[in-house]
Amino acid sequence: MARKDKKEEKLKMKMVRIYIMGKEYKVPEGLTIMKAMEYAGYRYIRGAGCRAGFCGACATVYRKEGEYKLNADLACQTTVEDGMYLVQLPFTPANKATYDVNKIKADDKTLVNFYPEIARCVSCNTCTKACPQELEVMDYIQSALRGDMKKTAELSFDCIQCGLCAMRCPAEIAHYHVAQLARRLYGKYLMPKAEHLEKRVNEIKRKRFDEEIGKMMKRNIEELRKMYNARDIEPEEEEEPKREGD
Numbered sequence: 243m244a245r246k247d248k249k250e251e252k253l254k255m256k257m258v259r260i261y262i263m264g265k266e267y268k269v270p271e272g273l274t275i276m277k278a279m280e281y282a283g284y285r286y287i288r289g290a291g292c293r294a295g296f297c298g299a300c301a302t303v304y305r306k307e308g309e310y311k312l313n314a315d316l317a318c319q320t321t322v323e324d325g326m327y328l329v330q331l332p333f334t335p336a337n338k339a340t341y342d343v344n345k346i347k348a349d350d351k352t353l354v355n356f357y358p359e360i361a362r363c364v365s366c367n368t369c370t371k372a373c374p375q376e377l378e379v380m381d382y383i384q385s386a387l388r389g390d391m392k393k394t395a396e397l398s399f400d401c402i403q404c405g406l407c408a409m410r411c412p413a414e415i416a417h418y419h420v421a422q423l424a425r426r427l428y429g430k431y432l433m434p435k436a437e438h439l440e441k442r443v444n445e446i447k448r449k450r451f452d453e454e455i456g457k458m459m460k461r462n463i464e465e466l467r468k469m470y471n472a473r474d475i476e477p478e479e480e481e482e483p484k485r486e487g488d
């Protein structure tokens with residue numbers, strides 16, 4: 243686009259007012275919070291990763307003009323609105339237990355032993371309302387309290403560790419760390435083994451792919467790009483692989 247056209251295009255853009263840490267900026271309507279902050283001149287050094295709603299690094303808290311409610315969401319997925327007051331939460335300093343997953347047991351007391359604060363849950367459901375992934379966060383904390391590793395792992399499967407639940411919880415629970423421990427233990431000790439995964443791990447151990455990987459390591463970036471674009475893509479609707487015990 244020529245410079246003049248670009249300028250005209252810019253003049254046609256509808257701008258909205260946002261407030262970043264109290265300072266007013268005008269940014270184009272339709273941008274995500276992340277892009278709007280960059281448009282305003284901020285540079286993300288922490289608090290941004292995938293830019294696609296997967297990594298959970300870009301937690302943001304905002305309030306809309308004329309409302310009292312504080313909202314929590316992902317900066318890379320939420321669009322700016324006129325009169326939005328914003329602040330970023332690049333890190334939640336929540337309590338994280340240290341353990342060696344190879345040395346601990348997956349019994350019904352493990353989660354509460356590592357995270358006794360889950361017993362303080364008052365069932366207010368604030369964590370569920372704060373979750374940008376729309377997970378049933380309170381329910382997985384309750385199942386963790388009951389020692390139900392499977393349910394905790396399943397209900398929290400799509401957690402992206404953004405920390406927004408922990409920021410809002412009156413009982414100071416680090417939900418996502420509890421859930422991560424549950425998924426680790428369930429995956430390691432309790433989940434039925436996936437046949438296709440075991441088969442592939444054994445193939446790797448037998449060095450089946452070493453020669454092929456060695457050849458790829460010698461290719462340059464252009465060759466790799468071509469190979470990637472020409473790869474076989476799995477059909478979208480694939481039948482779930484069968485697990486033992488199904």
Ligand code: SF4
Pocket residue numbers: 362363364365366367368369370379380383410411412413414415
């Ligand atoms: S916000 Fe905290 S106290 Fe409230 S339901 Fe969730 S875990 Fe329980």
Ligand code: SF4
Pocket residue numbers: 298372373374375376377379400401402403404405406407408417418
């Ligand atoms: S459960 Fe908590 S940490 Fe996980 S995605 Fe939801 S709000 Fe974020």
Ligand code: FES
Pocket residue numbers: 289290291292293294295296297298299300316317318319
């Ligand atoms: S940057 Fe990864 S979820 Fe927003």
